[in-house]
Amino acid sequence: DQQVKQNSPSLSVQEGRISILNCDYTNSMFDYFLWYKKYPAEGPTFLISISSIKDKNEDGRFTVFLNKSAKHLSLHIVPSQPGDSAVYFCAPYNAGKSTFGDGTTLTVKP
Amino acid sequence: EAGVAQSPRYKIIEKRQSVAFWCNPISGHATLYWYQQILGQGPKLLIQFQNNGVVDDSQLPKDRFSAERLKGVDSTLKIQPAKLEDSAVYLCASSLEDNTEAFFGQGTRLTVV
Incomplete structure (x- = not known):
């Protein structure tokens, strides 16, 4: 029973364009939603989060949107840069811990 | 500020052998x-x-995996005996109490042959 699904294993975009990464979840008890970024041979690092009482949170080039009724969130990166190439994990949070999706590998081409 | 430290970075063992991983969290982080x-x-x-x-060990295969956190600081994770399907990266993370963001170490890549 996979509570968190990132249905696109990979995404390729051109530098300067928008990257949109999607995440679906089933557990309505999640109260925060985090995104982590992971480079090869490194541990995940926190990128941005949103509380369940909000529908949008913006931090520089990164914006996360939450649609609670659809149990769906998305991460927008504008403009995308080659350094953004990494694996992105959606990680909803509840009761002191996050549940991770399987990740989306983003490749930004120069 | 020092990050989460893990060792070793890589480990190769044969199935049925035992292995242990070590983690030192960020100072002051109560949750590991x-x-x-x-x-x-x-x-x-x-x-x-x-x-x-x-707090939660519901997903830990307790017949072969064990973990401890001595004095609320460092932690070790042990596998005994290892199986082929245990091949994975083992990540340690820590966070401040009641904080959603976790800080991860670089992980230990285990290969069981």
């Missing part, structure tokens, strides 16, 4: 997590400590 990340999947929580007490 061990995750298992199999290739192509997201990290899966094995065990969560709050100080030196276990």
Whole structure:
């Protein structure tokens, strides 16, 4: 029973364009939603989060949107840069811990 | 500020052998997590400590995996005996109490042959 699904294993975009990464979840008890970024041979690092009482949170080039009724969130990166190439994990949070999706590998081409 | 330290970085063992991983969390972080990340999947929580007490070990295969957190600081994760399917990256993470953001170490890549 996979509570968190990132249905696109990979995404390729051109530098300067928008990257949109999607995440679906089933557990309505999640109260925060985090995104982590992971480079090869490194541990995940926190990128941005949103509380369940909000529908949008913006931090520089990164914006996360939450649609609670659809149990769906998305991460927008504008403009995308080659350094953004990494694996992105959606990680909803509840009761002191996050549940991770399987990740989306983003490749930004120069 | 020093990050989460893990050792070793890599380990290769034969099946049925035992192995141990070590983690030193960020100073002052009360919560410590061990995750298992199999290739192509997201990290899966094995065990969560709050100080030196276990909060959640529901996903820990207790017949072969064990973990402890001495004095609420360092932690070790042990596998005995190892199976081929234990091949994965083992990630340690820590966080401030009641803080959603976790800080991860670089992980230990285990290969069981």
